[in-house]
Structures are given as C-alpha cells and as structure tokens.
Amino acid sequence: MRVAIVHEWLVTRAGSERVVEQLLQVWPQADLFALIDFYSEADRAHIGGRHARTTFLQNFPGARTRYRSLLPLMPLAVEQLDLSSYDLVISSSHAVAKGVLTGPDQVHVSYVHSPIRYAWDLQHQYLRESGLLGGPKAWLARWLLHRIRIWDYRTAAGVDQFVANSEFIARRIRKVYGRDSVVVHPPVEIDAFPLQEQKQDYYLCASRMVPYKQMPLIVEAFAGMPGRRLVVIGEGPELQRVRALAAPNIEVLGYQPHAELRRHMQAAKAFVFAAEEDFGIMPVEVQACGTPVIAYGRGGARDTVLPPESSSHPTGMFFEAQTVDAIRAAVDRFEAxxxxxxxxxxxxxxxxxxxxxxxxxxxxxxxxxxxxxPRFSRQTATAQE
Known part of the structure; x- marks a missing residue:
C-alpha cells in the first residue's frame, strides 16, 4: 500500500511530533505531509532526515514564528494536499490535519490529540486569555471560530477510524463529532527515565509556566505548608508570579537542562501536577523514574495515574479541584x-x-x-477465492 502521514506543522519537537516519529517507524515507506515544515536539523534527525511536503502557508511572511495566527487559512491549506494516489492516510491531528480530502477507496485513520481546543469547549478560555472579550476583533474571532467549527464537524465524515490519545479525548471526540474512537496512548520514551528508588525529602513541580498549567496555584499551596519543601522548574510568562508567591520552603530554579530536570524527577518524593491535560506525558516520565504523582483528577491524568482507591499498587493520587485547599489536602493524604x-x-x-x-x-x-x-475486504475475498 501507498501510505501518507499528515501532521499540522513541524516547528518544534513536542508530544504530537513524537507520535509522527513513531508512525514513521511503523510505516517507513510513508510520505510525510505538513502545512509547514521549519524543523531544525537536530529535530529532523528524529524523522530520518525527511522533509515534509508542505502547503502555500510555508511561504507566508512570518509563518515560521506566527504560524498559529494562520489558523483561518489552515482548513483551506490542508485541503490542497493531493493525497489521491495513496491507499492509506494517517493524520496526526490537533487542529486541521484530519480535514485532508480522501476518496471512497482510501482508508483514513486519524490519531486525534484533541479536536481544535480553541474552537470548541475551550473557546471562551482562549478568548479571555487573548484579550478578545469585546470590540470588532473579538467579534471577528468569534465568527472565524464559528466557521471553523462548522468545517471541523463536516470533515469528521471523511475519517474511517478515529484514534484518541486518552479516554478524555475519546469523550471529547464523541461530544464534538458524534463518533466512537479507539484509545491508543501516545508514546513515551521510558528508557530515557531510569528508575531511582532512593528519594529525597522534597516535592517537585515542573512545566511551561503558562496559565492552564496552574503553577502559581501549586506554589501558593506549598507556601502555606512551611514544613514541606517544593522545587519548581520551568519558564514562561507566569515565572515572575511564581517567584513572587514563593516562600522560604520553595526553591524556584527556572529553566533547567533536561539532565537536571530528570535528576529532580528521579529524586523527588512526589510530583505535583495541577493542569487539565489531554494526556500529559510528564506524569508518565516521572513514574518511569519511580516517583508517584499527585495530580488534578481530570483529563489525561485519569489514564496515567493509579490512585489507592482503584489499585493495590497505586502510583499516585488525585485532587478534585484546582484550589489551594484541595492541593494541601492531597499532599497531607499522600504523606499519610x-x-x-x-x-x-x-x-x-x-x-x-x-x-x-x-x-x-x-x-x-x-x-x-x-x-x-470495503475495498480491502473485497481484495481479501478475491484472493481467498
């Protein structure tokens, strides 16, 4: 079979790009497509040095750094990819990749990291964080997101099999597209996070410091628990707020190289995670190091953490609200x-x-x-005859 693998953009190597890497290992003969491809040579080595076949967005001014602002053009762009000569199309989609055009004799399997978050249930949060609450720009954004929702729902009919990266995303697919999906959790490089059994007396939180990660909330919770030490790793727009909330028992390290982050993941007594993620790879990496997780009990964490209530060999526990009191209660219970x-x-x-x-x-x-x-089942039946 001729196989095409489609992804939204190749700019930085993150979780969804690691899925593409593994897809290319399973189907090494596949051709790779993307809206834009600005991979560094170091990142490109992870996909065998391949260059994706791209769209007209590749040559847009500022596309390398402001590609997300091109969202209104992305549905049109992805429909321009000519995949008519392929038997199997696999899309890796968190925005528009699932909207590629395929015919009745082609199989389209879409691995969905999430339906377009900022167009569906997270629209209002996105508009608030973007400062688009009123005025002409806000109404234009709302109209564009409305049009994208219509397009996104319509193009779901072109997918033969949806694959969700977590049970949480499977529910979102059902809510948005009215379709069932199979859950296949994304790949984690477990061997890169060796087990360490000896732990030190501190908790760890580490993440990009953006609002939905709730890093200031964790810091505020530990500031009220002076007997418990917290180490904070990460950088981003919330870093200054985190530093301002930190108490003497909290060490804010900012950005740290991967080796140093891993050392702290191995040595911490527990990892505190307050975000609602679609899946969340870091809690799995931490558990690979032998470190339990105290997580907000919504989203992908429900797939990756085993609480004491449901397992005789628990790997962490949940708190049910993104509040200071809920985090403190969970830490107290973890200690007990x-x-x-x-x-x-x-x-x-x-x-x-x-x-x-x-x-x-x-x-x-x-x-x-x-x-x-039907196409391949007919071929199988003919071959058997």
Missing part, C-alpha cells in the same frame, strides 16, 4: 499513605506507555481499519 507507594510499582505502570507498546497498538488499529474497509 506514603508506605503504599512503591518506586517499582510506578515504573511497572509507566512501561504500559512505552514507544514499543504504541507502535504495536497503532499498527493493530490501522490493520483492523483496513480489513473492515
């Missing part, structure tokens, strides 16, 4: 139940999200989608 959390149990659980597991599962799902498709 500390003997139940085993570094080995955390590591064993994390192995379920390894890259090899992802490759096997996604291959099975795609093979099953092809077997069910």
């Amino acid at each position: 139940l500390a003997p139940r959390f085993s570094p080995q149990a955390c590591r064993e659980h994390a192995l379920q999200f390894d890259e090899a597991v992802f490759r096997r599962r996604i291959a099975e799902v795609v093979d099953e989608a092809c077997r069910r498709h």
Whole structure:
C-alpha cells in the first residue's frame, strides 16, 4: 500500500511530533505531509532526515514564528494536499490535519490529540486569555471560530477510524463529532527515565509556566505548608508570579537542562501536577523514574495515574479541584499513605506507555481499519477465492 502521514506543522519537537516519529517507524515507506515544515536539523534527525511536503502557508511572511495566527487559512491549506494516489492516510491531528480530502477507496485513520481546543469547549478560555472579550476583533474571532467549527464537524465524515490519545479525548471526540474512537496512548520514551528508588525529602513541580498549567496555584499551596519543601522548574510568562508567591520552603530554579530536570524527577518524593491535560506525558516520565504523582483528577491524568482507591499498587493520587485547599489536602493524604507507594510499582505502570507498546497498538488499529474497509475486504475475498 501507498501510505501518507499528515501532521499540522513541524516547528518544534513536542508530544504530537513524537507520535509522527513513531508512525514513521511503523510505516517507513510513508510520505510525510505538513502545512509547514521549519524543523531544525537536530529535530529532523528524529524523522530520518525527511522533509515534509508542505502547503502555500510555508511561504507566508512570518509563518515560521506566527504560524498559529494562520489558523483561518489552515482548513483551506490542508485541503490542497493531493493525497489521491495513496491507499492509506494517517493524520496526526490537533487542529486541521484530519480535514485532508480522501476518496471512497482510501482508508483514513486519524490519531486525534484533541479536536481544535480553541474552537470548541475551550473557546471562551482562549478568548479571555487573548484579550478578545469585546470590540470588532473579538467579534471577528468569534465568527472565524464559528466557521471553523462548522468545517471541523463536516470533515469528521471523511475519517474511517478515529484514534484518541486518552479516554478524555475519546469523550471529547464523541461530544464534538458524534463518533466512537479507539484509545491508543501516545508514546513515551521510558528508557530515557531510569528508575531511582532512593528519594529525597522534597516535592517537585515542573512545566511551561503558562496559565492552564496552574503553577502559581501549586506554589501558593506549598507556601502555606512551611514544613514541606517544593522545587519548581520551568519558564514562561507566569515565572515572575511564581517567584513572587514563593516562600522560604520553595526553591524556584527556572529553566533547567533536561539532565537536571530528570535528576529532580528521579529524586523527588512526589510530583505535583495541577493542569487539565489531554494526556500529559510528564506524569508518565516521572513514574518511569519511580516517583508517584499527585495530580488534578481530570483529563489525561485519569489514564496515567493509579490512585489507592482503584489499585493495590497505586502510583499516585488525585485532587478534585484546582484550589489551594484541595492541593494541601492531597499532599497531607499522600504523606499519610506514603508506605503504599512503591518506586517499582510506578515504573511497572509507566512501561504500559512505552514507544514499543504504541507502535504495536497503532499498527493493530490501522490493520483492523483496513480489513473492515470495503475495498480491502473485497481484495481479501478475491484472493481467498
């Protein structure tokens, strides 16, 4: 079969790009497509030095740094990719990649990191954070997002099989598109995070410091627990606010190289995670190090953390509200139940999200989608005759 893999943009190597890397390992003969491709040579090495076939957005002024502002043009751009000669199309989609045009004799499997967040249930949050609450620009943004929602819903009909990266996203796919999906968790490079059984007496939170990550909330919670030490790693627009909230028991390190971040992940007694993520790779990486997780109990964390209520070998626990009091109560409960959390149990659980597991599962799902498709089922029947 001729195989095409479609992604939105290749700019920085993040979680969705790691999915593309693994897809290319499963289907090394595939051709790669993207709206834009500005990968560095170091990042490109992870996709075998490939260059994606791109769209007219590649040559737009400022596309390298302000590509998100081109969202109104992205539906048009992705429809210009000519995939008519391919038997199998696999889209890796968190915005518009699932909207590629395919025909009745092609199989389209869409791995969805999320339906377009800022066009659906997170629209109002996006408009608030962008300062688009009133005036002509705000109404233009609302109209454009309305049009994108119509397009996004309509193009869901062109997908033969949806694959969600978590149960949370599977529910979002059902809500937005009215379609069922198969859950295949994204790949995590477990071997890059070795187990360490000896822990030190501090908690860790680490993330990009953007509003939805709720880093100031964690710092404020620990500022009221002077007997418990917190180490904070990350950078971003919320860093100054985090520094202002920090108390003597809180060490704000800012940006740290990967090796230093990993050292803290291995040594911490627990990792505190307050974001509502679609999946959330860092909690899995932390568990691979043998470190339990105290997480906000919504979103992808429900897929990746085993609480004491549901497992005899727990790997963490949840707090049910993004509040200071909820975080403090969860930390108190973690301290009380500390003997139940085993570094080995955390590591064993994390192995379920390894890259090899992802490759096997996604291959099975795609093979099953092809077997069910009328074109390939007819070919199988003819071959058997």
